[in-house]
Amino acid sequence: KAGVTQTPRYLIKTRGQQVTLSCSPISGHRSVSWYQQTPGQGLQFLFEYFSETQRNKGNFPGRFSGRQFSNSRSEMNVSTLELGDSALYLCASSLGQGATYGNTIYFGEGSWLTVV
Amino acid sequence: KNQVEQSPQSLIILEGKNCTLQCNYTVSPFSNLRWYKQDTGRGPVSLTIMTFSENTKSNGRYTATLDADTKQSSLHITASQLSDSASYICVVSGRTDSWGKLQFGAGTQVVVTP
Numbered sequence: 001k002a003g004v005t006q007t008p009r010y011l012i013k014t015r016g017q018q019v020t021l022s023c024s025p026i027s028g029h030r031s032v033s034w035y036q037q038t039p040g041q042g043l044q045f046l047f048e049y050f051s052e053t054q055r056n057k058g059n060f061p062g063r064f065s066g067r068q069f070s071n072s073r074s075e076m077n078v079s080t081l082e083l084g085d086s087a088l089y090l091c092a093s094s095l096g097q098g099a100t101y102g103n104t105i106y107f108g109e110g111s112w113l114t115v116v
Numbered sequence: 117k118n119q120v121e122q123s124p125q126s127l128i129i130l131e132g133k134n135c136t137l138q139c140n141y142t143v144s145p146f147s148n149l150r151w152y153k154q155d156t157g158r159g160p161v162s163l164t165i166m167t168f169s170e171n172t173k174s175n176g177r178y179t180a181t182l183d184a185d186t187k188q189s190s191l192h193i194t195a196s197q198l199s200d201s202a203s204y205i206c207v208v209s210g211r212t213d214s215w216g217k218l219q220f221g222a223g224t225q226v227v228v229t230p
Contacts, residue, residue: 043160
């Protein structure tokens with residue numbers, strides 16, 4: 001079956017702009033989580049959605065937001081982009097709560113965001 | 117301070133040789149520990165997931181061990197292949213009544229040379 005699909009794969013934005021990234025989870029998966037990965041900070045948790053509700057949030061400013069639709073597809077938005085937001089943004093899906101034992105988390109290939 | 121520490125930061129090994137990666141964590145109470153492999157420019161791929169009652173789990177040439185008492189885990193790669201060149205990330209989850217969160221290590225970069 002199809003894996004986690006993220007779009008777009010690559011994008012370049014200007015400082016101050018906003019960006020929306022999209023994620024389609026594996027069919028049947030109800031949990032979608034988002035992560036930021038940079039060379040200096042590694043993987044950092046942004047937020048997790050389950051049944052259209054945000055269940056957990058990482059330590060990121062309010063410029064980072066997300067939502068999940070009734071079909072489990074998810075979007076994340078970053079407003080007022082800063083140079084430091086340049087990163088690989090990864091989406092992941094799982095059947096249930098991602099952190100629970102027994103729930104394998106499947107990652108997408110990521111969206112590479114460059115802010116200039 | 118990061119609750120998941122990995123060592124070494126990087127290592128280079130010859131094709132066909134074995135290697136062991138380390139992960140120490142302070143997450144408490146502990147729920148489960150996962151190892152992921154991430155090829156350059158790709159998303160991480162799950163290798164193993166273990167809970168406190170499991171000591172060893174294998175996935176092909178990858179074998180993970182867990183000592184929940186000392187809060188240590190290792191990932192052993194047997195007979196390394198060029199395709200094993202990747203970053204290996206240790207991920208720990210705590211036991212909680214509310215919605216849990218994953219804690220990520222910084223990863224160990226493995227380079228396998230011919």
